[in-house]
Amino acid sequence: EVQLVESGGGLVKPGGSLRLSCAASGFTFSGAWMSWVRQAPGKGLEWVGRIKSKADGGTTDYAAPVKGRFTISRDDSKNTLYLQMNSLKTEDTAVYYCTASRGEFIFVFWGQGTLVTVSS
Amino acid sequence: DIQMTQSPSSLSASVGDRVTITCRASQSISSYLNWYQQRPGKAPKLLISAASSLQSGVPSRFTGSGSGTDFTLTISSLQPEDFATYYCQQSYSSPPTFGQGTKVEIK
Numbered sequence: 001e002v003q004l005v006e007s008g009g010g011l012v013k014p015g016g017s018l019r020l021s022c023a024a025s026g027f028t029f030s031g032a033w034m035s036w037v038r039q040a041p042g043k044g045l046e047w048v049g050r051i052k053s054k055a056d057g058g059t060t061d062y063a064a065p066v067k068g069r070f071t072i073s074r075d076d077s078k079n080t081l082y083l084q085m086n087s088l089k090t091e092d093t094a095v096y097y098c099t100a101s102r103g104e105f106i107f108v109f110w111g112q113g114t115l116v117t118v119s120s
Numbered sequence: 121d122i123q124m125t126q127s128p129s130s131l132s133a134s135v136g137d138r139v140t141i142t143c144r145a146s147q148s149i150s151s152y153l154n155w156y157q158q159r160p161g162k163a164p165k166l167l168i169s170a171a172s173s174l175q176s177g178v179p180s181r182f183t184g185s186g187s188g189t190d191f192t193l194t195i196s197s198l199q200p201e202d203f204a205t206y207y208c209q210q211s212y213s214s215p216p217t218f219g220q221g222t223k224v225e226i227k
Binding site: 044064097104105106108110111 | 156158165207211215217218219
């Protein structure tokens with residue numbers, strides 16, 4: 001059974017930093033392209049960024065609102081995906097979902113999400 | 121960025137009704153269109169990929185159609201568990217973008 005379990009969410013002040021983790025199991029994590037998708041309270045879904053598998057170059061791509069502030073990385077030895085979030089803004093408040101893709105942007109598997117609240 | 125527009129934003133229907141949700145892309149996306157269901161308080165779930173390919177385990181009452189810029193998701197006979205918000209999403213180009221969602225309420 002595929003499982004994606006996010007952790008690391010919480011309350012942080014504007015300008016602060018937070019690192020989210022996503023522990024994966026039940027599939028070959030090292031071969032998967034992974035994305036983060038977020039959902040502000042009461043709002044729709046917004047793609048945050050993606051990391052390819054190392055075999056496909058391991059490159060990252062980010063949405064414009066987070067580019068330069070967020071960094072996605074992976075540790076295939078730990079089957080874990082990370083999202084480092086710096087210079088956080090109130091508009092980054094959202095539930096952050098870890099997803100595993102088929103192809104580049106078909107989000108097949110989703111974690112349960114972790115809430116990040118940016119507030120003073 | 122490709123803009124995805126869904127209609128309606130919400131609807132109310134009875135159990136057994138046929139429900140249709142439309143999604144329009146701001147430019148042609150061929151068949152690179154996916155549909156997700158999100159029940160309250162839960163993560164989204166992939167229902168349909170490539171416009172019409174039903175995911176394993178998804179009931180056959182869900183069907184997707186369309187290509188180019190216009191797409192539809194149809195629920196042939198609405199069930200109580202179908203109370204949810206439905207999102208379309210294009211996987212044609214980066215950044216992938218979602219529609220604003222269609223909330224389906226059961227009468």
